[in-house]
Amino acid sequence: MDNCETCLVRNRAICSALEPDELRDLSRIGRTIGIEKGETVIWEGDDAPIVANVVEGMLQLSTSTSDGREQIVGVVYPSDFIGRPFGATSGNSVTSLTDARLCVFTRAAFDRFAQDHPKLEHELLTRTLSELDRARQWLLFVGQRSASERVASFLLEMSRKLSRETCIAAPVPLDRFDLPLGRRQIADILGLTIETVSRQLRRLRDRKIIDVPGRRTIEIQDRNALEHESGRD
Amino acid sequence: MDNCETCLVRNRAICSALEPDELRDLSRIGRTIGIEKGETVIWEGDDAPIVANVVEGMLQLSTSTSDGREQIVGVVYPSDFIGRPFGATSGNSVTSLTDARLCVFTRAAFDRFAQDHPKLEHELLTRTLSELDRARQWLLFVGQRSASERVASFLLEMSRKLSRETCIAAPVPLDRFDLPLGRRQIADILGLTIETVSRQLRRLRDRKIIDVPGRRTIEIQDRNALEHESGRD
DNA sequence: CGATTCTTTGACACCTATCAATCTTAGTGG
């Protein structure tokens, strides 16, 4: 790996659990790669040969059914960990939604390193537990929320997440931002169709809760109303 | 705890990662409790004071929305681990669906023990990773499957799970079994209403794929057809 | 520009939730 010292996620990724010298050891078995939007780095069903930290960008975790439908089961952001260490096959594909940078390790090397560094494992464990909670929260979301609630929640989440990207110091939700995803992807994330997403955006626009000046630009005009639409979560 | 030697889940729960002497140490900080059907042992939002292994029975993990709807986000079986160690608040309630037996630890004691036993943490980590995969699989399920697919899958899952309960050695799916759940609970698990569940069961019965001799008894008459209904997963 | 891709919009059908009534079962007390 190039230089952990200047790494954007140095203090947020699992590496934060390590001492400087341990970090140097870890850096020796990893390397940073750039990937393009749309690239799939891990395939569902493979026993993926790699694991990685997300340094920059946004990626989707997805599973598909035998009849071709696809559901996005998670979205990961910088500092999140991807891949399935310790020898089980990956249950989902990982595909980048935007251009991205990853700090990757071969699974074998990572497994070995983790074995010798319980602190790292502990950190990974607490993260995984949180991730599990998030997944279950999402379950609630997809299982019981109406299309309008889903779209509203999605916009709010984006507004929060994107602000972290632009300005880590002051995570104030943005009122205007560009979606890094197309309608197709939004629909897959929310478990809806593109048409329904489109119609819901229209409805929010008609009611002056948001504006959609460009195809991918969102401007939140009435945040309270949007939160109300989301079902207050 | 009473006696790990005779414990039903000794070889399947996280304890399986420990040596006999370590196990004895762990047993000193835990104890076995019986709980009744319907009892809630962990409440959503609390920073639950306990964690536990499920020894016997079936419990649900659930989250509820501000407007009172409830979604079951997971079901746990013997040998599964419940609770949220390492100081975060629990994102969901844990309620027993049947009478059950748990092997409980105070969170503080468990956290301390885990710190000194990386093997235990490692085991917990791999389990949590698997659990995460399961949750994401379920997400696909709730997000994209029709009512008939959900009910069919549910019956198949039950047929598998219940056979493990009755005969650990030979996990052959049962063709006739009693559901430990009422319609309300099934509906919550599947993200449907009780009426829809009822109608789907009727439909399967009409087509001679299953029989429902008693309110809670299911008899699978055409397993292939049922698997076909489930969308083959 | 022309072509391709993405998005919006419309009409329609279908699935599931909702509401309401009936039927069944289990539990209770006379």
Added chain:
DNA sequence: CCACTAAGATTGATAGGTGTCAAAGAATCG
């Protein structure tokens, strides 16, 4: 042992929300 009751389950009628299909409208890229 038999009403009686309350809870659970089934069934029916209806309405509403989404998906589907089809077409038209923007935007992007060569």
